Amino acid sequence: MFPALETEVKQESLPDPYEDFMYHHLQYYGYFKGHRGSLPTSATHQHVWKNNPRYLLSGSFGERQGMVPDPLQKEKLLYSLMLSSPLLKSRQLLHDEFGEVSPCLREPRDLFTFFSSSGPLQAPRWPIECEVIKENLHHIEWVPPQPEYFYQPTGNEKLPEIVGEEKGTVVFQLDSVPTGGSYFTSSRVGGKRGIIKELAVTLQGPEDKTLLFESRFESGNLQKAVRVDTYEYELTLRTDLYTNKHTQWFYFRVQNTRKDATYRFTIVNLLKPKSLYTIGMKPLMYSQLDAKTHNIGWRREGNEIRYYKNNRDDGQQAFYCLTWTIQFPHDQDTCFFAHFYPYTYTDLQCYLLSVANNPVQSRFCKLRTLCRSLAGNTVYLLTITNPSRTPQEAAAKKAVVLSARVHPGESNGSWIMKGFLDFILSNSPDAQLLRDIFVFKVVPMLNPDGVIVGNYRCSLAGRDLNRHYKTILKESFPCIWYTRNMIKRLLEEREVLLYCDFHGHSRKNNIFLYGCNNNDRKYWLHERVFPLMLSKNAPDKFSFHSCNFKVQKCKEGTGRVVMWRMGILNSYTMESTFGGSTLGNKRDTHFTTEDLKSLGYHVCDTLLDFCDPDRTKFMQCLTELKELLQQEIHKKFNELGQDMDLEGSWSDICLSDIESSTSGSDSSLSDGLPVHLLNVADELNQKKKMYKKKKKKLLQTRKQRNEQYQKNNWMQELKLTEDALSFQERAGFASSTLQKQPTFFRNSENASSSAMRNEKPRLNESRLHGRDKGTSLDPSKMPSLILTKNKERMQTEKPRSTVSCSPKRSTNSSQEPAPDMKSHWSRNRYPATKRGRAAMTVYPSLHIYTYP
Numbered sequence: 001m002f003p004a005l006e007t008e009v010k011q012e013s014l015p016d017p018y019e020d021f022m023y024h025h026l027q028y029y030g031y032f033k034g035h036r037g038s039l040p041t042s043a044t045h046q047h048v049w050k051n052n053p054r055y056l057l058s059g060s061f062g063e064r065q066g067m068v069p070d071p072l073q074k075e076k077l078l079y080s081l082m083l084s085s086p087l088l089k090s091r092q093l094l095h096d097e098f099g100e101v102s103p104c105l106r107e108p109r110d111l112f113t114f115f116s117s118s119g120p121l122q123a124p125r126w127p128i129e130c131e132v133i134k135e136n137l138h139h140i141e142w143v144p145p146q147p148e149y150f151y152q153p154t155g156n157e158k159l160p161e162i163v164g165e166e167k168g169t170v171v172f173q174l175d176s177v178p179t180g181g182s183y184f185t186s187s188r189v190g191g192k193r194g195i196i197k198e199l200a201v202t203l204q205g206p207e208d209k210t211l212l213f214e215s216r217f218e219s220g221n222l223q224k225a226v227r228v229d230t231y232e233y234e235l236t237l238r239t240d241l242y243t244n245k246h247t248q249w250f251y252f253r254v255q256n257t258r259k260d261a262t263y264r265f266t267i268v269n270l271l272k273p274k275s276l277y278t279i280g281m282k283p284l285m286y287s288q289l290d291a292k293t294h295n296i297g298w299r300r301e302g303n304e305i306r307y308y309k310n311n312r313d314d315g316q317q318a319f320y321c322l323t324w325t326i327q328f329p330h331d332q333d334t335c336f337f338a339h340f341y342p343y344t345y346t347d348l349q350c351y352l353l354s355v356a357n358n359p360v361q362s363r364f365c366k367l368r369t370l371c372r373s374l375a376g377n378t379v380y381l382l383t384i385t386n387p388s389r390t391p392q393e394a395a396a397k398k399a400v401v402l403s404a405r406v407h408p409g410e411s412n413g414s415w416i417m418k419g420f421l422d423f424i425l426s427n428s429p430d431a432q433l434l435r436d437i438f439v440f441k442v443v444p445m446l447n448p449d450g451v452i453v454g455n456y457r458c459s460l461a462g463r464d465l466n467r468h469y470k471t472i473l474k475e476s477f478p479c480i481w482y483t484r485n486m487i488k489r490l491l492e493e494r495e496v497l498l499y500c501d502f503h504g505h506s507r508k509n510n511i512f513l514y515g516c517n518n519n520d521r522k523y524w525l526h527e528r529v530f531p532l533m534l535s536k537n538a539p540d541k542f543s544f545h546s547c548n549f550k551v552q553k554c555k556e557g558t559g560r561v562v563m564w565r566m567g568i569l570n571s572y573t574m575e576s577t578f579g580g581s582t583l584g585n586k587r588d589t590h591f592t593t594e595d596l597k598s599l600g601y602h603v604c605d606t607l608l609d610f611c612d613p614d615r616t617k618f619m620q621c622l623t624e625l626k627e628l629l630q631q632e633i634h635k636k637f638n639e640l641g642q643d644m645d646l647e648g649s650w651s652d653i654c655l656s657d658i659e660s661s662t663s664g665s666d667s668s669l670s671d672g673l674p675v676h677l678l679n680v681a682d683e684l685n686q687k688k689k690m691y692k693k694k695k696k697k698l699l700q701t702r703k704q705r706n707e708q709y710q711k712n713n714w715m716q717e718l719k720l721t722e723d724a725l726s727f728q729e730r731a732g733f734a735s736s737t738l739q740k741q742p743t744f745f746r747n748s749e750n751a752s753s754s755a756m757r758n759e760k761p762r763l764n765e766s767r768l769h770g771r772d773k774g775t776s777l778d779p780s781k782m783p784s785l786i787l788t789k790n791k792e793r794m795q796t797e798k799p800r801s802t803v804s805c806s807p808k809r810s811t812n813s814s815q816e817p818a819p820d821m822k823s824h825w826s827r828n829r830y831p832a833t834k835r836g837r838a839a840m841t842v843y844p845s846l847h848i849y850t851y852p
Ligand SMILES: [Zn+2]
Pocket: 407, 410, 503, 504, 666
């Protein structure tokens, strides 16, 4: 039996070309180590692993179960294989306590732990400090039948003065919440051990109208509620764990409501001076009774909405308040409030479970574990592509990488992602075509820990992951380290046509993209074509005018910039508002989950336009972009009172000179070392100080020479701070042996993070002052505009040091479809008449100047 299998091992390709492709593709990623031919059938695996209750059986394995005639015989076969096969002999086999071989495999590697209908979901792991209630929460999905308009201020809104707990009664308060100064040590399913205390007040009888608050559930983050009047409450949000910052997202529950009363809620510790609540955004409310009886879900509610500065600041930090009033629809109801439609880790797992159990979808969507988060939650990676007919066809496919929820409080990203997945996994001809020509790599939730604990921006390292894409601290930032590594490998394998990371935006309405200016003359303005096309496909949601393509120094660590520097020309951050639209038919209305999901579809739709073998649309967009830019430049010159005399060379103007920065987006204050490593950095810095003191002596005694020697060592050590920390983190996080220690060294955060950025500041950065805020078109903010030509710029600027700017591409241009793709199109799987793809479409003129 075994020699027969040996023969199989030597066979290079498999009868099913798709299986063969997936096999080689995944093997390339290091997911398989052994030859598949040497492994027993999946069904055999299943039987053995079934004996291990910890293993979650996979749906795809289960499908083949019928092929196995006798499980016992198979088990024996496996046993004999394990003994004789050199590939299976070692770590797979479990020995019992008597040293005898037991025919039992170890728990499979993470890669194989996906779902089945028979297996439970992987319960979320929480930091051990966090109390979690046992109830499972579920919200129905619902789309309001009428548009939900922005709140129109009357001018009579009350501005409640914050009185605090001295004059009120604390009716809910979390205790032992980890804040700045502490750091994550370990995690556990269900969070803190022991009995979960009742935090809400005990009602004195049926007449007691006190609201009962709760937030100890996935994505919940209320820290404290103070009752300051019969129907009035002051609320404090929990900061991101292990930080003192980032209050923005909120999600909590109230019970014991009264129908005929006007309640007022005021959140008192928000940190951003500006908010969409000042321009009409309303909070979201969910009534459990309405959901049960009328099938109504989350809806925009609230009156007397105001966003204002807190009168009680502590002298160090300015706080802002959000206040609103509400009338609950029912007596004795359970209601929820949220900043945006929640989408939890469990929601994602339920969705992925349905995909894994769908016999059709699971054929072209492979679910894998990318890595584990700090708390040990699975970060999922989906590979979506259709079976290819030949290996050549498989190899010709380009890749598209999409991700979401690096910022956990931006649940917008999950809804766009859901819309994308719904469409790409459907049997629509467009979806099939896309799966024919692309390999989609999707990381639907980059920061599951943050989502679970209800953070707004950070991971459990107390840091903003979207400032750390260049990190070498694999153990501290596993989610992004593995994402970058996956993309790096993908780029070695094939061209990545598009990278897009989905976010939420708290100060601007609409949906828009941040990209990266391309300096290569050959591909000039090409990075703007996809966003322009998207704006044409979703004109009442997507604003091209709000897009920005400037690469700022402070954004060097973002996914968008790092992937662009790795060679992905079309590398974007998609920002979608927490509010709504100011465009077209949707003007002045809030976005629903359906609106966001539609954007996921529009991304797919635009991809097809972008790759259409008929280049008419592409070229038309390029022409339009040039015209727009020319107008913009004319305008700038007029503002400066200069004549524009550039003739045909105007296109050499450096684009970043006429663009504003993206600092209107959510800037991050958490981009240093992970909090648990701050004390290590401190030690190294102390040594540095000691060395500096000793340096003052001039004589070179033997002792001094020794010191010099030691100094060199220290210098080496400091130079390699990150490496040292990297080692430390491997010794620390990996083995969970970290001891809690007070951290008192803070400045090293910035020092070390800037050391990580090995580029000089961009020379033109200082020429435009006052660009940090407002739009690029504001003349008052651009008094000394100097337009530099690319040539000059190239001479003065340091070349990008680490990675090449020019995207890796095949012999075809990036936008030219591969020959295989052309054959797909010509196969008429996508009739040109359906949407007039081949025909020239007349696009509506850009709404760039109609934006308010
Ligand atoms: Zn974000």
